Amino acid sequence: MLSIFIFVLGACIGSFLNVCIYRIPHGESIVFSRSRCKCGAQIPWFLNIPLLSWLLLRGRAYCCGGSIPARYFIVEILTAILFVIVFAVSDSLSKSIIGSGFCSLLLVIAFIDMDTMEIYDIMSVGGMFAGFAISLFFPEWHDEQSGISSLIKSLGGACLGSGLIFWIAVIGEMTFKKEAIGGGDVKLLGTIGAFIGWKGCLFSIFGGCLISTLIFLPSLLIWKLVKIKTFTIPRIIPFAPILVVGSMTYVLCGQNLLEMLL
Numbered sequence: 001m002l003s004i005f006i007f008v009l010g011a012c013i014g015s016f017l018n019v020c021i022y023r024i025p026h027g028e029s030i031v032f033s034r035s036r037c038k039c040g041a042q043i044p045w046f047l048n049i050p051l052l053s054w055l056l057l058r059g060r061a062y063c064c065g066g067s068i069p070a071r072y073f074i075v076e077i078l079t080a081i082l083f084v085i086v087f088a089v090s091d092s093l094s095k096s097i098i099g100s101g102f103c104s105l106l107l108v109i110a111f112i113d114m115d116t117m118e119i120y121d122i123m124s125v126g127g128m129f130a131g132f133a134i135s136l137f138f139p140e141w142h143d144e145q146s147g148i149s150s151l152i153k154s155l156g157g158a159c160l161g162s163g164l165i166f167w168i169a170v171i172g173e174m175t176f177k178k179e180a181i182g183g184g185d186v187k188l189l190g191t192i193g194a195f196i197g198w199k200g201c202l203f204s205i206f207g208g209c210l211i212s213t214l215i216f217l218p219s220l221l222i223w224k225l226v227k228i229k230t231f232t233i234p235r236i237i238p239f240a241p242i243l244v245v246g247s248m249t250y251v252l253c254g255q256n257l258l259e260m261l262l
Contacts, residue, residue: 003084010083010100011050014076017104021075021111024120039064050076071111079107085252098134098141099251102195106244109188113240119184124191128158131194142197154194161193161201162186168205185239192247200250207254208246 016030023030035043041063047053054073061068082103090096105127113119132154135142139150169181193201 003088006083006087007080008050010080011076013083013100013104014079014107015048015050017079017108018072018075020108021071021115024108024122025112025116025118037061037063038066051080075107075111079104082107082248082252089252092140094138095141098138098195103248103251105191106248110238110241110244113184113238117182117238119182119188119240121187124184124187127191128187128194131158131191135194153197157193157195157197157201158190159193160198161204162190164201165189165205181239185243188240188243192243196247196250196254200247200254203250203254204243204246206246207249208242208244211245211249212242 086099087096135150135154136147139147142150142153144150
């Protein structure tokens with residue numbers, strides 16, 4: 001019953017994350033304005049139920065028949081599943097809540113980056129300071145007894161993470177004679193470091209690249225073999241989703257993986 005409750009809660013949070021993903025790039029309020037269809041009609045509450053509404057409407061708006069992107073369903077079910085897993089692997093309620101909030105922030109950043117190729121400071125810089133505050137007041141998140149020692153871990157992770165990706169960006173720009181990694185990615189890795197420390201930063205970069213490669217290469221092979229016309233290889237690949245994949249993997253099972261490898 002608890003897992004079902006957490007799944008439903010995650011789906012509801014995922015519905016709110018969809019609001020953030022759409023409205024933040026447009027500069028709209030994520031709190032005060034009602035949900036609207038692309039045609040301008042307000043969406044009633046009974047047609048805005050997470051997961052169920054998209055399935056029952058078969059991805060079509062009730063008011064105008066326009067298509068509802070599958071991304072809305074994907075974000076909601078991803079959030080629900082992540083919440084269940086985070087609560088399952090965490091050994092305390094505070095870690096469960098912080099881990100779920102961190103994953104929610106990462107999902108918003110990743111999907112906005114895929115849409116706009118931008119990472120907004122309100123999420124990256126704001127998230128970094130949120131990581132510092134959480135580390136100070138909830139030292140158990142970093143498995144520490146003292147808030148000061150936990151904060152030092154958080155600060156060290158942010159500095160190493162943002163510094164490492166900054167120099168990767170500098171070397172990439174010198175090599176390719178153009179910007180290889182944006183400033184938003186530098187700040188994002190600082191946020192990741194503030195939450196999960198320097199080990200989490202390294203895992204996010206290298207683990208994220210490895211996992212993303214394992215996903216991308218089969219997709220490329222299928223495209224070559226089947227020649228799917230709707231599948232095109234982007235010339236510029238957003239880096240935030242790669243970091244997000246790595247950092248989420250670290251939150252869920254990364255520490256166990258490191259212990260097995262080391």
